[in-house]
Amino acid sequence: MIIIRKNVKQIAGRPVTTQRSLLLDIIRRANRHLDADELYRMAKSKAPRISLATVYRNLKLFKELGLIAESNLGDTHSHYEIKSAAEHHHLVCLGCGQIIEFDSPSIAKATAKIQRENGFYITSIQLKMEGYCPKCKQKKE
């Protein structure tokens, strides 16, 4: 697979180190939620000397820069994914662990209303619904 990294001279004004662009690249390509350790192992296969501390430091940076979103999908540790334009939410199946992402105009409307009513300036919305997907629901019955 060819890695295209032309014209990337900076990451939001920060120096582009090989580790940094590698990490962001992996997250971009993953197209799913990664946790710090997954990301670390994936990065390590390309850059064996990279450290877990660097992974955490860059995740923190990416988050501050608004490039990625953090979510607590399991309850033990965080997951990260590229922030796309569309705000979306998560359905977590307690049976098989699959995570379904979805976007919902009705949620967007509802949250906008809450924002107005409370005078809050909202910067992020995290909606997680837990339950059982159709397959696992059936298994339980």
Next chain:
Amino acid sequence: MIIIRKNVKQIAGRPVTTQRSLLLDIIRRANRHLDADELYRMAKSKAPRISLATVYRNLKLFKELGLIAESNLGDTHSHYEIKSAAEHHHLVCLGCGQIIEFDSPSIAKATAKIQRENGFYITSIQLKMEGYCPKCKQKKE
């Protein structure tokens, strides 16, 4: 303050130990989110020999029994509160840290719709919105 604990012979079929009922009592009376350490310290003032492990073990039990709800309000550790009939959500102010709870019929409608559309059987909904409350918003301007 008089602690009423008559007629409580069991907690969902589990033996009622002094620690257990004390802990549940504190959570019930708190009427707000407690973290494990707060709960531990509050319990310790009544039962000095109680251990943090017991707090965690019982929080886990209460959660399994559906008596309390866990949420990740800060990002470092969990908070717990009594599960009331009404599902409610959280607005977290990133400025002053205050947490506003709210209930929203429009959210309830939206999530019910998602449930139908996805064939999911939903057991819990956690909505967290982060941002700035009116006061902190003003300070930032």
Next chain:
DNA sequence: ATGACTGCAAACTGTTTGCAGTTAA
């Protein structure tokens, strides 16, 4: 009597930090 509980201390996991050396701009 006995299974479920408790306190204690030690282990474990996920994350952060201090430091000395390295690198992008």
Next chain:
DNA sequence: TTAACTGCAAACAGTTTGCAGTCAT
């Protein structure tokens, strides 16, 4: 050149676990 980065190892916070003893039923 120099501020920002990196790897490493050690520290840290929150939580869990093994064990021997205690308690509710």
